[in-house]
Structures are given as structure tokens and as C-alpha cells.
Amino acid sequence: MQRYFLNDHEEFFESDKHHILNVMRFKTDTEVEICGKNGCFLSRLKIVNQEISYEVTKAIKDNPPLNVTILQGLPKGDKIDFIVKSATLFQAKQIIFMPMKRSIAKLSNTEHKILRLEKISKEAAELSKRSTLPKISYISKLEELDLSLYKVLLLDELEEVNTLNQITIKYPNDNILAIIGPEGGIDNIERNKFINLGALPITLGKTILPTEFAHIPLLNAFSSIKY
Template sequence: MQRYILDDTTNNFYKTDIHHIKKVMRMQTGDKVIVCLHEKCSLVKLNIDENITFDVIENYDENKTLDITLVQGLLKGTKIETTIKYSTIFGAKKIVLVPFERSIAKNKNTDNKTDRYFLIAKEAAELAHREKIPTIEFQDSLKTINWKEYDYVILADEEEKKTLLKDLELKNIFDKKIAIIIGPEGGISDNERKYCKNNKFFSISLGKYIFPAEIAAISILNNFNSWFFWQLNNYNI
């Protein structure tokens, strides 16, 4: 069934969705869709005229998810769009784009990029049946990020050879905020590695093989998702 994540400032459909409902899907009054607002989803019946309203048929149970932020080093070309799409599908609630010392891409035309990246994230969230579109923001460097808002910060470091995600003793993460740092093509610099170490961030390896920077986050997000799903089913969290 078609799913739409509503604009949480107006509590209604985005303009692009109104066009999609009327012109692409050619829906009629009485057709049913799923709408999500403030991370809660409902089955609704549409009322279509000049505007689109809806009547709620059934409210679904709230889906428990982890609060994970991806801090991604800027990437060349459209690679960052791949990162946004798949990190959204795999459960990132926030994506922070940051130029690293080895980043070739720079923070330019961020307003235009933000609009495009939002649409990519929205489409990915609806495709994956997520309840929320991740927030996307730009930062000037690692040092401008407010790390105090996170309970755990995890750096994927190609120079770390032993410690894996499963080796970390992360306690009670269901109510914690987690940040994952992924560098750009070429990885992180010694200065950035030292900065992370000085801030007592966790450093982990993603395993034996090196992943392209645009999809490296998938490995961590998927491991978190699998572990969380197992916890939900075995401990009735």
C-alpha cells in the first residue's frame, strides 16, 4: 500500500505528494493509503478535491527504533546521494555532512543540495517503510559538531585491526543517542584520528575488507538493526 510521510510543520501532505496522489497515482476519494506523522503511522481514507484531507481508519502501533546519527565525510559527485539513500533505508535518523581533511568535495550551494537530499531521503524512507525522514545538515568540521548530545560516538577507522562493533560494551542503547563517523574517500587523517581519540570516541574496524566510503555506513547500521531486532524479539523490549 502507498505510504506518505507528512510534513510535520503543517501535519499535511507535501506538495510533491499531492501531485503524486492526483496526477501520478490518480487516486480518488475513498482510496486508502498509509500516512506517517511524528513517527506514528495510520491507515487512512482520502478525501480528494482541491485539497487532500483524510479520515483515520486505524492507528498502528509505534515502531521502536534506535536513535543513530551518521556523520559522513563529504564525497565526490553523486556518491553522497547514495549514502543518503541507503543510510536512510538502514535506519539513520540524522545525517550530518562534514568536509574532512581528505575530502575533495566542499560545502557549496548547501541550500540547493539540502532540498535535493531531502527528497532522496524522503523517497528512501517511504520505500523502506520508515516512519520518519532523517534530518540532514551540514557542518564545517568535526569540531563544530556538538558531541555532548551523544551518549556514544563510534569511528569507523581503517587502521583499527582488532575491535569490531560487537566488541563494544554499549549499555542500554535503546534510550541512547549514537553517532557513527565515516570518513571520505581516502579515509581520515592522523589529525582527525587524534581528535577522535582525545574525545574518547570508540574506534572500530568494519572487518577484513575495505568498503567504499559511500556505503561503509550500511555495515554498522545493519549490524545495529540486526542486534536491535534480536533484542526486541527475545527480550520483549
Template sequence: MQRYFIPNGTSSLSKNDQHHIKHVMRMKSHDHVIICNEACYISEVIIADEVTFKHIKALPKIHKRHVVLVQGLPKHPKIETTIKYATMAGVDKIILLPMKYSVVKDLPSDQKQLRYHMISKEAAELSHRDDIPEIKFVSKLEDITLFNKTYLFDELSKHMIQDDTHDPVMIIIGPEGGIHQDERDYLTSKGALSTSLGPLIYASEIAGVLAIQTLMTFL
């Protein structure tokens, strides 16, 4: 069943989603979709000049561990890979920032940020999530408040990740060039635990997704 999200602060479908219902899916009044806005419902659409809906049945909420991914900015196409698959893996928030080894130093334009949000929205629909993760951009590590459980995934670490608790967790992944020693020292001084996904080295754009899957627990 097709899933749609209500934009924050509104009670109606976006113009793009209304177009999708009418002209792409070619739905008719009384067809059923899933509408999500904090909670998800099986809903009946009413097709007129504007597409509206009526909730029929509430769906069970997915309860999962709260996971935040901090990702050092990779090159442009790789950001989209990270956002798409981190969303599908269940991340709650993605924080993107330039790090010392980032090739890309500038934060994305407003247009690119809108595109990233659309990628996340589509991935949330495909994976049948209840919500769309927040995507935030910061200019430096010092702007981030670490969690009590913060893991720095570092190729130099020999400590394999072992954590099957339900506590909120923050994951930090470096860009293509890895973690600079100054960043490593700063993060560990703030309480981040240096850890590893194993003996293999993974590309930056997928390392975060693997870390999320390793740490994700459903309640």
C-alpha cells in the same frame, strides 16, 4: 499501501504528494494510504481541488536504536547513495561535513540540500519508516558534539565492533581518502572509539550503511 509524510509544522500533504495521489496513482476518494506525522495511520483520502485525508487506524510505532551518522563529504553522486541507503537502514540523523581528505570542500547549495531531503523522504517511504531522518551540514568536526558511544570507523583499527546494546550511538565515516591523522587524534581525544568493520576496505558511501546495519537494534 502507498505511504506519505506530512511536512514538519503543517497538517496537510505537500503539493507534490497531492499531485502524486491524483495524477500518478490516480486514486479516488475513500482509497486508503498511510499518512505519517510523528505517528503513522491508515488513512482515507478525499479527492477534491485539494487532497485531504481522514485517519482510520493508528499503526504500531517502530522502536529502534537511535543512530547518528557523521559522514565526511564524498563526491556529489556518492552523497546521494549514502543518504538513500542510510535512511533505509534506519539512521535518525545524517551529519555531512568536509574533512581533510574530502575532494569536495564546499557545503552543498540550497538546491542540492532540497534534493537530498527528497531522496531521504522517498527512501523512508520505500522502507516503511515512521519518520524521515534529519540531514544536517556542518563546516568542521569541532561543531559536532560526540555521544557517549561514538565509533570512528577506521581502516587502521584492529578492533572489531562489538555492541549489541540499545544506547544511542554515533558513527563517524571518513571520505574517499580516509581519516587524516589529525582528525583521528582529535576524535579519539574526545572519546571516540576507533573500530573496524573487518579486514576488507569498503567504499566511503557504503561503509556508513554497513556500520548502521551492524549497530542497529530494534526494541
């Protein structure tokens, strides 16, 4: 069944109005799933003269995100699109992009990029039946975050002791911030800075994953303790 998310004003996005009227060509009383500030509901559409409203039928079981925020070193090219889509599918609560020393891409035109990434995320959230949309943002430096709000993890290819399984057992319900480097990994100066600020280095195993894939096993591990 089709799922739609409401905007901050608890109204349909304009793109969804177009989808309802011109792509799906739904009629009055068509059942859809609608998610807003108060949760997700099975609803019946009401369409009158191209105006769309809805009538709630019943509540739908909640599918909340994980308490995991991904802090991703800014990658190059369209890898950012893949990261947003897959991190949404794997239930990240928030996705933050930040340039790091080995980032090739640069921050520019961020407002336009955020709008595009939000569209990618919204489509993935509808597909995966999430109850909420992840927050997507750019920051220019780590100091823009209040690290005291998180248990900070650093995905570190040099780490050999702290494993992902150990972390999920030790911090199953913490508000997690997972730092992932860009292509080429994290610079030694950055690594020391993160650790000095309280980040706990962890290893995903012997296999070194490309930057755009590193969040997947981490989110999957925390998802496994959700049930």
C-alpha cells in the same frame, strides 16, 4: 500500500499532492498510509475540487529509526545521493555531512542540496515503511556538534582490536554517532583529534569498504539488536 509523510505543518507536501492527483489518480476513500508527528495511520483520502484531506482509520505499528547518527566525511560526486538513500533504508536517525582533510568535494549551495537530499530520503523512507524521516544536514567543523550527547565511534581502518560486534553488545541502547571518513580515509591528524575528543576507534573487519558503503554494516549490526 502507498505511504505519505506530512510536512512540519502536518499537511501534504506539494509533490505528494501532485502524486496523489496526477500520478496515482487516487479517488476519495482510497486507503493510504500517512505518517506525521503523532505516528503513522491507515487513512482514507478525501478529495474535493483538487483539495486533499484524510480521515484516520487506525494506527499502524511504529517502525522507529535506530539511535544512530552518521557523520560522513564529505564525498565526491553522486556518492552523497547513495549514502542518503541507503542510510535511510537502513534506518539511520540522522545523516550529517562534514568536509574532512581528504575530502575532494567542497561545501557550497547547501540549502539547495539539502532539499534535493531530503527528497531522496523521503522516497526511500516511504519505500522502507519508516515511521519518521531522518534529519539531513551539513556542518563545516566538528565543533558544531555537542559530542556529549553521543557515544562516538570512529570507523578506523587502522583499528585491530575493537570490533563492531563488541560495540553493539557493549552499547546496544546508546545514542551513537559514527564518524566515517571520505575517499582516502581519515587523516592521521584528524584521527588523533577524534580520539582525543573521546571517539572510540572500531574496525569493520579486514575488508576495507568504499566510503559510501561503510555505514551499511554498522547500521545493520545495530538493527540486529533492535528485535
